[in-house]
Amino acid sequence: MLNPGTPIRRWLLWVAAPYALAARLRAWLYGRGWFRQRRLPVPVISVGNLTMGGTGKTPVVIRLAEWLSAEGKRVAILSRGYRRNSTVSKLLVSNGQDILAGPEEAGDEPHLMARRCPKAIVAVGADRYELGRWILDRHSVDCILLDDGFQHLGLHRDVDILLIDATDVDGLGASLPAGRLREPIQAAHRATSVMITRADDPDLVTAALTRLRTVLSRDLIPGQIIFRPEALVSVASDERRSIQWGRGKTALLCSGIGNAASFRMLAEATGLSILDETSYADHHRYTPVDVNDIRGRAKAVRAELVVTTEKDAGKLARLIGADEAIWWALRIGAEVTSGEDRLRELVTHLPAARMTEACA
Template sequence: MALLHPGKPIRKGLYGVAVLYGLLVRFRLWCYRCGLFPTSRLPCRVVSVGNLTVGGTGKTPIVILLTEWLQAKGERVAVLSRGYKRTSTAPHLLVSNGLRLLVGPSEAGDEPFLIARRCPKAIVAVGTDRAALGRWVLEQCPVDCMVLDDGFQHRALRRDVDLLLLDATDATGLDAMLPAGRLREPLRGLERATTVVITRADSKEDVEAIRSRLQAIRLPFEEVIEVVFKPESVVSAQTEDRRSLEWCCGKKAWLVSGIGNSNSFRRSAASLGVEVLGETVFQDHHYYCADDVRQIRTNAQAVGADIVLTTEKDAGKLPPLLAPDDPWWALRLRAEVMRGEERLRRLVLGDGGKAT
């Protein structure tokens, strides 16, 4: 069964299944609260970045931003990720040792690989059991702070800061549990968060739609942080050669994405001033094959596109499939805190927050 796309109305016909799923999730959370399921703590600070809904809230650019902040402070940082849809079956895998990349996107998973490329001095490791993975990393490398990518539901590992991301463009996703809506767990789960971060907060109307749902559970508004994702540059999918955003303006583009929120990518691409002639959309974490690239190339040439524009996450998987003269470029985004930056810095850099 396909997941509900961000921003789409809930599927009322699946309420019954959603109720059953919700009961299972509540039982699991109860087991952790009562101590029936064990939890452990690592001998270093742990900052978790996660969400209540499935995919597409912008965790990766937030993880990159926080890692950069911590490293600017002089801290040794390790990013721990599940490595969703990675091909490697190793329980623990080092993607980067902070000096160089050790594996490719297929073995690592596309998001950890991107984080390792964007944060070359950070240790990046993947594994299903984040507590065991953290201990494994500490046996090999000195680390001051661990950043958990998609860690909110990973209750087995205790954390010092729990950041919960909510996508401003997906307010309806908060209205029902999977599969009727997009919630992984009940909305009340955000009470465990140290603070809430509203991402894609470009529109005041979208932000207010999220705030109205938070008001229903009496979350103080002053604790909410707002973030937007802004285009920074375009990067060659083959050589990592960079071009300014002005270089894109006026170009005819074919869009390609396999991410959790393709609508967000489309809006970002349009903001560059490119003329979008067509688009190919895949499921999140799509692994490309030669036929995919061949078909996209044919479509782009048929409509007279100057470039094929994709996401950085997708671009990491494409180089082996591209011809030397393929004009494929990736849009690089940066996270920018529009509201609450001082509070977020204080939490992440160790000056405030609650351990959970």
């Protein structure tokens, strides 16, 4: 997979053109009713993106689940469970009380969302409509959050939230395999709400807005989201420490995510002294050999801490000892810095008729 910041591979544009055409034709057929779009009997809120990975969907889904739970709504989160090793078509990751599947079975992000949203039902499956029906037959749910659902056109959604990474505007320049687009940028017009993530740098935000204004209607004003470090969490024991606790400590970074550069920036912002880092491909499956290599590297650079992401921590926990106090995960939260009122209104004040149907 191409990482954020990778230049467009222009020699592959001849392959990207038919890929983009196929994606556009598929969306057109759904829009004209040639392909059937099915509805669930509860409101559906989708969070997705146009590029391959790395826009911050998981912390945004977690934040929306927190908003909905605070409103007293019973939430289910449905995810594909990318790169999970379970072969069952439908898997319950959390029943809203207990976590029932680990990260290998469920996938990295669903397991993390189950941990961070303990009151939410979390389930994984390829067909999100059938998965939703399966959950609704077994649990009382008021609304559904669809993780990574922008291209899942077979399921009707009441709110379609599209995330655009301000640090990866170049990723909007070409479709796979030449670039990072899953479908042409013109697909952004399907969104109910567009949110620019990693919106810390005004110049990058301006570049993203300039690119988007060529395809968005004038009344759709993008909001902005930044990601902030919230705490350090022990990988071995789940003990939680404040960000201030880590300030000045030396650290080796370790991650297997879609945007390692963003993780490093967030870690540096906490005041950690970064000595070195070890990066793996997104959704990396750690082995005992990997963990020994990381231990050795941390010892070699004399790092006080090994700091990883919460997504990676779920997979690393089973490979380290309960007494290994140097392993910590950086907990990240999504903060809406522009357009929060509009987004809250969309998410928490769904159409009355849909909510009535959901609670019937």
